[in-house]
Amino acid sequence: MSDEGVSLDHPRGRIEQYNAPAGGWGALKATLNIVANQHTATRGGVALATMNKPGGFDCPGCAWGDPAKPHIAEFCENGAKALSWEATTLRATPEFFAAHTVAQMRTMSDHWLESQGRLAQPMMYDAASDTYQPIEWSSAFTVIGERLRALGDPDLADFYTSGRTSNEAAFLYQIFVREFGTNNFPDCSNFCHEPSSVGMPESIGIGKGTCLLEDFEHTDAFFTFGQNPGTNSPRMLTDLREMARRGVKIVVFNPLRERALERFTAPQDPIEMLTLSSTPIATHYYQVKVGGDAAAIKGIMKALLVLDDAAMAAQQPRVLDMHFIEGHTSGFEELKADLDATAWVDIERHSGLTRAQLEAAAKIYAEANATIVSWGMGITQHQCGTHNVQQLMNLLLLRGNIGRPGAGAAPVRGHSNVQGNRTVGIWEKPPAEMLDNIEKAFHFKPPRAHGRDTAASQDAIIAGRSRAFIGLGGNFIGASGDPELLGERFRELELCVHIATKLNRTHVNPGKTTLLLPALGHSEIDLQNGVPQRITVEDSMSMVRPSQGGLEPATPYTRAEPWIVAQIAKASLPNTVVDWDALVADYDLVRDKIEMVYPKLFQGFNARIADPRGFHLYNTARERIWKTSNGKANFKVFPGLNEDPRAANPEALTLTTIRSHDQFNTSIYSYTDRYRGVFDQRDVLFINEAEMNKRQLKFGDRVNLRTLSTDGETRQLLNIKIVPYKIPDGCCAAYFPEANPLLPRYSRDSKAGTPASKAIPIIIERR
């Protein structure tokens, strides 16, 4: 087990300055390496050719939109990695499971667990031998049905969804769970963009982005906060590069200087590739403090009001869009009062930026006719994540930048279909209209009481109030704060069911009865009744499109998610009123039901996906229709600037947890983070030299990190290597998920419950 075990200390680990642009030959080389390492040369190569193409399948990576006319090589380095990881020829076989106890596997790294390859057969946990053993599909379902019914109360079970699940599978899952009798739907969105889904509806009446890809062609300024597209949504780089070449002002707010936001060489551009040239991306790069975004946005808005006063005094056109503000919004006076009451000294101290910098950003914004604001986890994963999102909405509303060409809000989603999962009903707070329609379409009474989200499920599992966990994809424990404790409590559950492609941390914390069910990936042929089926997904731009895999299933035992869900439903609900067999035999029938439950959004669903490019879901805010309680777009005031997670301890730092270039969430492809110059290691702390000097630390020193917990529990990460990095004072960064033992489960966004994984107060301790 040696260097593949939990110790992250690789003897080969090295740090090097990365001076090249993002993309380029390095990206091509990395793509080929990953394909080779996963033994996917044939499977992966064939599949890459049809990824994100009309008639092909949706990339299992990010949720960025596909262009209407796809480029001949419309895939990216990280899309290729995601696919190779799925299309690997490695298999976690019954022989592998027989040779490793669960206790042994628990000591292994996330990378090791997933590196065993695709789950080959259905497996059931055997406590006596502490191993997983093969089980027939039919017996697996019988066991699940018996245990679920034995719970007595449906609210004792939690039904998790991770965002790779198709619309069809997610819809069937929510119908099953509601017929079973609960609205307990923790999902990965709760870890992720929930502050957008909660904050935006209050502000603009819809919890989704308002832009289409075509808006990027018409915008004059692009502001991006807390997002690393070069790694996490690399197809966005093509759009960023085109904007940069068109002279669009690209303004970045990020504590780290992310290479792809600075310079990018498009692997598809022969001239850039051959001349080793690149396109500069950001025109303005502001290294805001971790957690300093609310202050920075308020600073920009405050400066904007000053510019507006000056324009009025000079009898020039107003900077604020007063026509829009008066006609469409509410709360402007309150916002103005809040900005007047917020002092520049406080804005500067919290944001780490100077007044002059924020005034410069405001000037760019004031001079742009149309602006897009985009954001990622740097905005949402805070105790004030929802407030952060609403401040961004305020900024857009001040200049009427919603509902006109080239302007709008562009939250960049995480998983490829996380947005679609919510659209088709994965929601613990179901709207009454949806439940009425479910009743009409399926003839059972869905439960009305709201259920548990991720935060509530974590609490219930830890408190022993939940007795069963069913996971449609994902890695619930690995993605959470306090993973050790959560793992211990998982091991006390009556039932765990994991519908998954690869082995992960959650699976090595089995409950009393635990099943691992191997699922097909999106890249694979889904044959039902002898007919290959299409699924659909929704991207960050609310485009719904069909996806059809072309690879042979990983093993003869792997099954499609809709089929697995249907069998669980039949086994658990002997008196079900849903014709599961018919639905699963033809996904067109599932889509007909989706249309019945969401008639406005999905009218003519099956006919509309005849066009492989798909269709756009109606977006009210884009039409300047505000589905808020007062029918207006609302300026929302966030009193104050930010929680200060560092409390009163002057030694403290705010730790943000980030993704490397070679991982997809808890799936760690390799230990390298090329653009940040980190090779063969992940146990590092990025910190600036001033903070190092203050603590007499040198490059390469090993330290322990400790959370300043407020609940009396000790949270530590041991033996972490100090790496000097250009990051603002008072901040530091480490990798997710290795740093999750530092993330306290109580530290959450106050409105959305999203863990504050981008602002953990810690101190550094000598070993």
Ligand SMILES: Nc1nc2c(c(=O)[nH]1)N[C@H]1C(S)=C(S)[C@@H](COP(=O)(O)OP(=O)(O)OC[C@H]3O[C@@H](n4cnc5c(=O)[nH]c(N)nc54)[C@H](O)[C@@H]3O)O[C@H]1N2
């Ligand atoms: N290849 C790959 N693609 C992915 C994923 C992956 O892991 N790998 N994950 C998918 C998922 S589920 C998601 S949600 C997205 C995530 O994509 P991103 O939103 O890009 O996620 P992160 O890497 O967590 O953090 C983004 C950026 O926030 C910055 N940041 C950290 N703290 C702060 C802060 O306080 N303020 C500001 N302004 N910035 C801050 C970090 O420096 C980093 O550049 O990507 C999706 N796509």
Ligand SMILES: Nc1nc2c(c(=O)[nH]1)N[C@H]1C(S)=C(S)[C@@H](COP(=O)(O)OP(=O)(O)OC[C@H]3O[C@@H](n4cnc5c(=O)[nH]c(N)nc54)[C@H](O)[C@@H]3O)O[C@H]1N2
């Ligand atoms: N500290 C910290 N914690 C974080 C974050 C952070 O930035 N910092 N980010 C958070 C975010 S944004 C998110 S979205 C969550 C992610 O949380 P999750 O979505 O729960 O986690 P993943 O790591 O994406 O899940 C990986 C597993 O999904 C399964 N899988 C992959 N593809 C498929 C498929 O097609 N079908 C099925 N059935 N299973 C599949 C595989 O078994 C794989 O092991 O983590 C959150 N946790």
Ligand SMILES: [Mo]
């Ligand atoms: Mo996410």
